[in-house]
Amino acid sequence: MSEQAFRAELGQHLARLWRYGLLLSRNRHVAEDLVHATCVRALERAGHYVAGTRIERWLLGLLHSIWINEVRTRRVRQEPARNGAETDNAFATKPHVMAAQVIRRVDGLPETQRAAVYLAYVEGFSYSEVAEILQVPVATVMTRLATARLKLAEYPPLYTVATSTEADHS
Template sequence: MAEIFPRLWRYCLVLTRNKDNANDLAQAACERALEKADKFKTGTHLDRWVFRIAQRIWLNELRSQAVRRGGGLVSVDDVDVPDTKTDTETNIYASQVLKEVYLLPEAQRIAVLLVYVEGFSYKDAAQVLDIPIGTVMSRLAAARGRISKRMDREGTGSE
């Protein structure tokens, strides 16, 4: 579970957009996974199972508290993103893309995180989100289109 936790926390941050809520949600998902460990099917992917648990907990929270959002949103500048590139221009561009991702509607933002950041296949992301694979593909296409338009409009896109 330790190797999954950073990815789980990042997923929870995308869901909640709040560091404290992400911490709480990730912890709750881990606790629920431990409580329901007997329901985990050996041979399946633990990360997908735990991500799905986190999503269900979050959706239940949203349903029980219609006004869950508000203050305390995380600025993209405050999120610790590992700097794996030495090229400053690449890092600046990646930061701009990340800011655009955070501006996406929640459904698109979550699909982008699962597929492009966490590396899930479209099928696996669809299973985590409990939606058809075509919906994942549609959300990703819409997200790419929005990001591209905004970055081209701001003059930061590729020519």
């Protein structure tokens, strides 16, 4: 793959990388830094990418590795704990009440479970692909997802907006 083709392919996955960076860091600025570092690393290691394989899996793996090895362990930003404002965005509007509730519940999971849930259920990666991205055994992914499902099942049912027929009967 030529450098120009590689750059074009990389550019198609920036939004996905940013979403994953935001999920991990819970901070927009740190997510942007993660995406930037991932792009730099991807360009530096373009020769390691095997053409024909899923580049998004490779890129998410690079981002995850950067998060673990550089950002998190060195605590680059030393920023205070998030106050909840980062994810209280467009989902807070009335038509998205259930989506906002789901996001808050998933956001309350430990980082390892949150990442596994995101990659498997939002991005649609298989368990083996999630394991490769997170650099853990498939059994660990399965355990994290099962534990997350159990934790999420402890919550009461989600609030639902009553339909007009339900409201008429009350």
